[in-house]
Amino acid sequence: xxxxxxxxxxxxxxxxxxxxxxxxxxxxxxxxxxxxxxxxxxxxxxxxxxxxxxxxxxxxxxxxxxxxxxxxxxxxxxxxxxxxxxxxxxxxxxxxxxxxxxxxxxxxxxxxxxxxxxxxxxxxxxxxxxxxxxxxxxxxxxxxxxxxxxx
Amino acid sequence: xxxxxxxxxxxxxxxxxxxxxxxxxxxxxxxxxxxxxxxxxxxxxxxxxxxxxxxxxxxxxxxxxxxxxxxxxxxxxxxxxxxxxxxxxxxxxxxxxxxxxxxxxxxxxxxxxxxxxxxxxxxxxxxxxxxxxxxxxxxxxxxxxxxxxxxxxxxxxxxxxxxxxxxxxxxxxxxxxxxxxxxxxxxxxxxxxxxxxxxxxxxxxxxxxxxxxxxxxxxxxxxxxxxxxxxxxxxxxxxxxxxxxxxxxxxxxxxxxxxxxxxxxxxxxxxxxxxxxxxxxxxxxxxxxxxxxxxxxxxxxxxxxxxxxxxxxxxxxxxxxxxxxxxxxxxxxxxxxxxxxxxxxxxxxxxxxxxxxxxxxxxxxxxxxxxxxxxxxxxxxxxxxxxxxxxxxxxxxxxxxxxxxxxxxxxxxxxxxxxxxxxxxxxxxxxxxxxxxxxxxxxxxxxxxxxxxxxxxxxxxxxxxxxxxxxxxxxxxxxxxxxxxxxxxxxxxxxxxxxxxxxxxxxxxxxxxxxx
Numbered sequence: 020x021x022x023x024x025x026x027x028x029x030x031x032x033x034x035x036x037x038x039x040x041x042x043x044x045x046x047x048x049x050x051x052x053x054x055x056x057x058x059x060x061x062x063x064x065x066x067x068x069x070x071x072x073x074x075x076x077x078x079x080x081x082x083x084x085x086x087x088x089x090x091x092x093x094x095x096x097x098x099x100x101x102x103x104x105x106x107x108x109x110x111x112x113x114x115x116x117x118x119x120x121x122x123x124x125x126x127x128x129x130x131x132x133x134x135x136x137x138x139x140x141x142x143x144x145x146x147x148x149x150x151x152x153x154x155x156x157x158x159x160x161x162x163x164x165x166x167x168x169x170x
Numbered sequence: 171x172x173x174x175x176x177x178x179x180x181x182x183x184x185x186x187x188x189x190x191x192x193x194x195x196x197x198x199x200x201x202x203x204x205x206x207x208x209x210x211x212x213x214x215x216x217x218x219x220x221x222x223x224x225x226x227x228x229x230x231x232x233x234x235x236x237x238x239x240x241x242x243x244x245x246x247x248x249x250x251x252x253x254x255x256x257x258x259x260x261x262x263x264x265x266x267x268x269x270x271x272x273x274x275x276x277x278x279x280x281x282x283x284x285x286x287x288x289x290x291x292x293x294x295x296x297x298x299x300x301x302x303x304x305x306x307x308x309x310x311x312x313x314x315x316x317x318x319x320x321x322x323x324x325x326x327x328x329x330x331x332x333x334x335x336x337x338x339x340x341x342x343x344x345x346x347x348x349x350x351x352x353x354x355x356x357x358x359x360x361x362x363x364x365x366x367x368x369x370x371x372x373x374x375x376x377x378x379x380x381x382x383x384x385x386x387x388x389x390x391x392x393x394x395x396x397x398x399x400x401x402x403x404x405x406x407x408x409x410x411x412x413x414x415x416x417x418x419x420x421x422x423x424x425x426x427x428x429x430x431x432x433x434x435x436x437x438x439x440x441x442x443x444x445x446x447x448x449x450x451x452x453x454x455x456x457x458x459x460x461x462x463x464x465x466x467x468x469x470x471x472x473x474x475x476x477x478x479x480x481x482x483x484x485x486x487x488x489x490x491x492x493x494x495x496x497x498x499x500x501x502x503x504x505x506x507x508x509x510x511x512x513x514x515x516x517x518x519x520x521x522x523x524x525x526x527x528x529x530x531x532x533x534x535x536x537x538x539x540x541x542x543x544x545x546x547x548x549x550x551x552x553x554x555x556x557x558x559x560x561x562x563x564x565x566x567x568x569x570x571x572x573x574x575x576x577x578x579x580x581x582x583x584x585x586x587x588x589x590x591x592x593x594x595x596x597x598x599x600x601x602x603x604x605x606x607x608x609x610x611x612x613x614x615x616x617x618x619x620x621x622x623x624x625x626x627x628x629x630x631x632x633x634x635x636x637x638x639x640x641x642x643x644x645x646x647x648x649x650x651x652x653x654x655x656x657x658x659x660x661x662x663x664x665x666x667x668x669x670x671x672x673x674x675x676x677x678x679x680x681x682x683x684x685x686x
Contacts, residue, residue, distance in 0.1 A: 032337070035601035039343045046350045046365070053362055059631030063357040063364055066619040067350060074346035081339055092600050099395035100596060103388060103568060104589045110572045111585030119573075126572060127565040134395055136561035145562055149569055161223065163577050 031092040033085030039078030046071030102133035118168045119158055124150040175305050178520075182528025186536055191231050195533045198235035199540050202242020206249070207552045209256050210394045210560070211567060213243045214609075217503045218382040219574045221510070229511035230526045234533040236507055240500050241293060241483040241534065244443055245541045248285040248476050249552050252278060253408070261443035261479035264451040268464060268471030275467050282411035284421050284469060285476045286545035292429040292477035293538035296484025299433045300491070300531055304520070307492035311517035314493075316624035317635045321645035323614050323621070326495045328649045329438060330607050331656070338656050340603045348611025351376055353619060371583040378506045379578060381612055383571050384588040385605040386499070389595020391564050411549040417469060424454055424470040428477030436482030437489065438497070443479035450478035484534055490515055491527060494617075499606040502613040 027033050046067050056062025110126040117125070127149045131142035158167045185191060201220075205211045217236050224232035247259030252269035265285065272281040314322065331341040354365045355375025366372035413421075431453060432446035454474040455464045464471045487504075489495040494516030496502040505515045513523060520527045545552075575588050598605055629635035637643045 031601040032340070034597075035340055035343075035603050038597070038601075039340075039347065042347060042350065049365060053357070053364055054360075057631060058626055058633060061623055061626055063360050063362050066622060067353055067364065070346050070349045070353075070615075074343060074350065077339060077343040077346065081337075081343060084337075084339065090602065095600070096392070096396035099392045100593070103391050103395060103564070104592050106565075107388070107568055107572050107589050107592075108586055110569075111576060111582045114576060114582075123569055123573075126569055130565045130568055131561065134564075136395070136564070141561075145565065149562075149566055152566075153569055153573065157573055157577075163573075165573075165577070 026089045027086050028082065029092070030085040030089035032081050032088075032090065034092055036078045036081030036083075036085055039081055040075050041078070043071045043073070043075030043078055047075060099134055102130055102135075105133065106130040115166060116169070118166045120150050120154045120167055121169055123153040175301050178305070178524060178528040179301050179532055181524065182530070182532030183535075185230060185525045185529030186234065186533040190228070191234050191529065191533060192536065194227070194231045194235040195238050195537050196540055198238020199242035199245075199537045199544065201235075202239040202244075203246035203541065203544055203552065204555060205239070206243035206246020206259055206262075207555050208246075208558070208563065209250055209254075210390060211563070212259060212386070212390075213240045214382055214499050214503060215387040215390070215567070215571070216243075217500065217507070218379045218387070219570055221379055221503070221507055222574050222578050224507070225510065229508070229513060230529045232511060233504065233507060233526065233530050234537075236504060237487070237530060237534065238537045240486075240504075241480065241537065242541055244293075244476075244480045244483045245286065245289050245545050246552065247479075248289070248472075249282060249545070249549070250556060252281045252285065252472070253553065254556065259443075259479075261447050261482075262476075263444065264447050264475040265472055267451075268466070268468045271465065271467035272469065272472065277467065278408045279411055280413045280417045280469070281472050282408065282549055283413035283546060284417050284473050286411060286542055287413065287418075288421065288425040288428065288473040288477040289480040289545070290538055290542040291425050292432060292479075292481035293484055293541070294535060295429045296433050296436065296481035297531060297534040297538065299437075299481075299485050300488055300534070303437070303485075303488055304492050304527075304531070307488065308517045308520045311493050314517075314641060315639065316621045316628060317639050318641040318645065320618060320621040320625055321636055321642040321649070322493060322495060323618050325645045325649045325652070326489070326497065327607070327610060327614060328652050330498065330610055332652065337602060340601075341607050344598075344603055344605070344607040345611040348608035348613075349615035349618065351381065351608075352612040352615025358620075359623070369583070371579075371581060371587075376587065376612075377578055377584060378503070378609070378612055380575060380584055380588045381591055382499070382503060382609060383575060384591020385595035385598070385608065387567065387571050388588065388592025389599055389605065391567060392592065392596045393599045394560065395564065408549055408553060411546050421469050421473040424474040425477045427453065428474035429481045431474075432478030432481030433485045435478075436485030443482040443486070446478035446482035447475035450474040487531075487534075491519060491530075492517055494519075496610060496613055499609045502609045505613050 028037060050064035050068035050071060053064035054062035055064050055068065106126040106129040109129060110122045113125060114122045124146045128142055128146040131137045131145060137145060154167055157163045158165060201216060202213065205213060205216045216239050243259050244261060247257060247262030248265045248269065251257050251262040251265035252273050255266045255270035257263045257266055269281045327345050331338050354372055356363050356373050363373045428450035431450045435446040435449060451471060451474060454470045455461050458470060486497055486501055489497045490501045490504055496505045508515045513519060572585055575585050578584055595605060625635055636646060
């Protein structure tokens with residue numbers, strides 16, 4: 020997405036509509052495999068097919084509006100996007116092997132480093148404090164069954 | 171009010187003053203005030219965060235705490251609005267206007283104090299409205315059949331679109347996205363795993379905590395990081411929050427009017443606390459003899475919307491507790507919380523679980539008393555909270571969300587899915603789609619399918635059942651009316667512009683009460 024591209028399918032409505040249309044069609048087509056049943060006894064595919072069909076129509080209408088009255092969707096802020104979500108995934112993946120203390124430390128540290136919200140030394144301190152907080156609260160106080168330490 | 175309601179409330183008070191419930195009510199309102207004060211963290215994220223932790227609790231205690239977070243946030247939101255001109259909550263947007271002006275004139279203590287008092291009056295009154303209205307609605311709701319329920323949910327979803335910003339069409343589409351995501355998982359009748367694509371994790375469906383945290387929690391964080399946040403150190407130092415006698419004299423009437431408006435609007439599905447606040451502010455300005463003072467520190471402009479959002483926050487519970495119909499994102503979460511504890515939201519709750527029904531309502535009275543104290547006397551603490559830098563706050567939220575989601579099912583898949591919903595949430599923010607209708611559709615989707623099925627089984631496949639049953643027909647009539655006005659309003663604007671006439675009035679954009 021470029022800041023200047025506001026028309027048509029790349030406008031806010033165009034992109035939103037495209038998402039709705041795709042999702043609606045996706046659900047509509049998959050619904051047929053689950054069986055429609057009859058009106059007397061509707062099958063598992065009936066409701067999703069109905070909702071998916073309506074969503075697809077709405078999506079097409081939203082796309083049309085993107086062509087008639089386009090509004091820019093703006094640009095993607097990659098740094099915040101990746102900086103917020105990558106550490107979360109990293110946390111989930113590493114929790115079982117590294118334990119809560121290290122995984123929490125990594126989450127905070129990596130998110131602050133990627134988003135550049137704090138200088139390195141402060142980020143290090145914040146990671147230590149929040150990891151200690153997580154272990155103290157969830158591990159010891161609330162006794163949530165999580166692996167705490169790498170060993 | 172009939173006698174049984176008083177009796178019920180009395181029984182509820184006995185439940186609510188049990189030490190555990192009292193403690194959790196206190197925890198709830200403290201947390202509520204806290205997240206209310208903090209911009210960028212709201213009741214939706216907080217409630218979904220704490221939900222997994224309440225699994226082990228008694229459902230009464232769990233709901234008392236979660237409810238406290240919601241109405242407590244309405245108190246806290248005004249503090250940030252007055253001191254920083256930044257709405258701590260969406261519903262406090264209007265408090266910024268005159269509240270911050272008052273603070274600049276050195277009347278921060280007055281504004282904070284009178285907001286707390288107005289909120290308290292409204293909160294208590296709103297709760298009493300719940301006490302009076304809920305039993306009546308329950309008796310009506312007990313007459314509902316499956317077809318009526320289907321139509322009721324349809325109206326509820328349509329009405330929720332009314333308050334959405336950035337295009338009704340997209341809001342309606344978001345409902346359908348929610349409906350579809352809601353039915354992912356095993357079909358109860360046939361045992362077919364729908365849309366699970368061989369993922370065993372998806373066979374039980376997508377957890378609504380995953381959806382709520384991804385869309386509201388992660389989505390908001392990304393957007394906040396992009397925009398940059400206001401420095402909390404700019405907040406004025408205030409020592410106390412006590413209004414003067416003159417403040418009280420000037421504001422008791424606006425408080426009552428705001429309370430009435432908020433309480434009435436709060437009952438309607440879709441109209442969250444923010445709508446009440448907007449209506450109350452507009453009304454005060456309209457009837458004021460000195461409307462030019464608004465925007466320059468008029469105390470009426472602070473107390474009326476503050477009272478309205480608190481009254482609405484209480485009466486918001488009415489559709490959920492009586493009809494099982496959540497009226498917004500927060501209520502959708504409350505419905506989910508009830509379901510997790512094995513309670514189907516609906517009219518049966520009052521008769522089968524009176525201790526829960528009345529205990530929850532009674533706890534709101536206690537919660538509001540606690541909040542009055544917290545907001546009048548501990549204002550210094552909340553101002554300190556504002557000083558927490560976002561660079562510390564957002565990793566903390568990320569961490570809490572991650573631990574919360576993981577501990578739902580000890581599932582890495584769930585955390586990854588939440589991150590995916592975070593991307594989606596950011597996409598929705600960028601493309602101007604409100605996430606609140608999606609969450610409502612998500613909660614109501616499986617229920618609507620169920621009622622559709624049952625209604626059609628009972629009518630032997632006759633679809634006219636929805637218009638031949640009087641209750642259902644009336645509800646669908648309301649839905650048609652709403653849809654007509656939805657279509658009519660933009661059409662009329664286009665027509666007016668085309669004919670060259672001056673616009674009758676500037677339309678105020680009302681942000682939907684996402685509560686994020």
